[in-house]
Amino acid sequence: MLNYSAELTRLFYALSDPARRAMVERLCNGAAPVSELARPLPMSLPAAMQHLDVLAAAGLVRSEKIGRVRTCSIEPEALRRAEGWINLRRTEWESRLDRLDDYLKILGKEGDGDVSG
Amino acid sequence: MLNYSAELTRLFYALSDPARRAMVERLCNGAAPVSELARPLPMSLPAAMQHLDVLAAAGLVRSEKIGRVRTCSIEPEALRRAEGWINLRRTEWESRLDRLDDYLKILGKEGDGDVSG
Numbered sequence: 072m073l074n075y076s077a078e079l080t081r082l083f084y085a086l087s088d089p090a091r092r093a094m095v096e097r098l099c100n101g102a103a104p105v106s107e108l109a110r111p112l113p114m115s116l117p118a119a120m121q122h123l124d125v126l127a128a129a130g131l132v133r134s135e136k137i138g139r140v141r142t143c144s145i146e147p148e149a150l151r152r153a154e155g156w157i158n159l160r161r162t163e164w165e166s167r168l169d170r171l172d173d174y175l176k177i178l179g180k181e182g183d184g185d186v187s188g
Numbered sequence: 189m190l191n192y193s194a195e196l197t198r199l200f201y202a203l204s205d206p207a208r209r210a211m212v213e214r215l216c217n218g219a220a221p222v223s224e225l226a227r228p229l230p231m232s233l234p235a236a237m238q239h240l241d242v243l244a245a246a247g248l249v250r251s252e253k254i255g256r257v258r259t260c261s262i263e264p265e266a267l268r269r270a271e272g273w274i275n276l277r278r279t280e281w282e283s284r285l286d287r288l289d290d291y292l293k294i295l296g297k298e299g300d301g302d303v304s305g
Contacts, residue, residue: 076206076209079203079206079209080204080205080206081204082204083200083201083203083204084200084201084204086196086200086273086274087197087198087199087200087201087204088197089193089196089197092193092196092273095277096277099277099278099280099281099284100280100281100284101284145277145281147278147281147282150274150277150278150281151278153274154271154274154275154278156203156209157203157267157270157271157274158271160212160213160216160262160267161216161264161267161268161271163216163217164216164217164262164264164267165264167216167217167218
C-alpha cells in the first residue's frame with residue numbers, strides 16, 4: 072500500500088511538468104531517441120535528460136541504448152495506473168451522486184404518497 | 189492552450205502528495221469540514237490547510253464557510269480533465285499499436301502470397 076502510494080506520488084509528480092508531458096505525448100506516438108525528444112523543448116540536452124530521469128524513476132518511460140543511440144519508449148502500464156486512481160475516485164463520486172439521486176426520488180415519492188393519501 | 193497546460197501542471201502537482209490524495213479520496217465520498225479532512229493526517233491543522241490551498245488552486249476542491257465551519261467538496265470536472273489527458277495519451281498509444289498490428293498482418297499475408305505464388 073505504501074509502495075503503491077509512493078508510486079502514485081512519483082507518477083503524478085512526473086506528469087506535473089509541461090516538458091515531461093510533451094515527452095510522454097511524443098512517446099505515445101512511438102519510440103524516439105533522446106535527441107528527438109529534447110529538440111522541441113526550450114532547454115539544453117542535459118536539462119531534457121534530467122526530465123527523462125524523472126519519467127524513468129516514475130516508471131513512465133524506459134530507455135535502451137543500441138550502439139550510440141539511446142531510444143526511449145512509453146510504459147503504458149504506468150499511464151494506466153495513474154489513470155486508474157483518478158477514475159476510481161471519479162466513479163466513487165458519481166456513484167455517491169446516483170445514490171443521493173435515488174434517495175431523493177424515494178423521498179419525493181413518499182411525499183407524493185402523503186399528498187394523495 | 190497555455191492555460192490548459194498550466195491547469196494540468198497544477199492538477200498533477202496537487203495529486204502528487206499522499207496527504208492531498210487522501211483528502212481527495214475522502215471528499216469523493218461527500219463534502220467534509222476542514223477539521224475532518226485534517227484529523228487522520230499526521231500533521232498540524234495549518235499544514236493540512238496548506239495542502240487544501242494547493243487542491244483549491246488546482247481547482248480540485250472548493251470550500252464554503254457556513255457559520256464558523258468551512259466545508260470542502262470535490263470539483264469532479266477537474267478530476268475529469270486530469271483523467272482525460274492521461275486517457276487520450278493511453279488510447280493514442282493503443283491505437284498506434286493496433287495500426288502496427290494491422291500492418292504486420294498485411295506483411296504476413298504478403299509473405300504467405302510470396303511462398304504460395
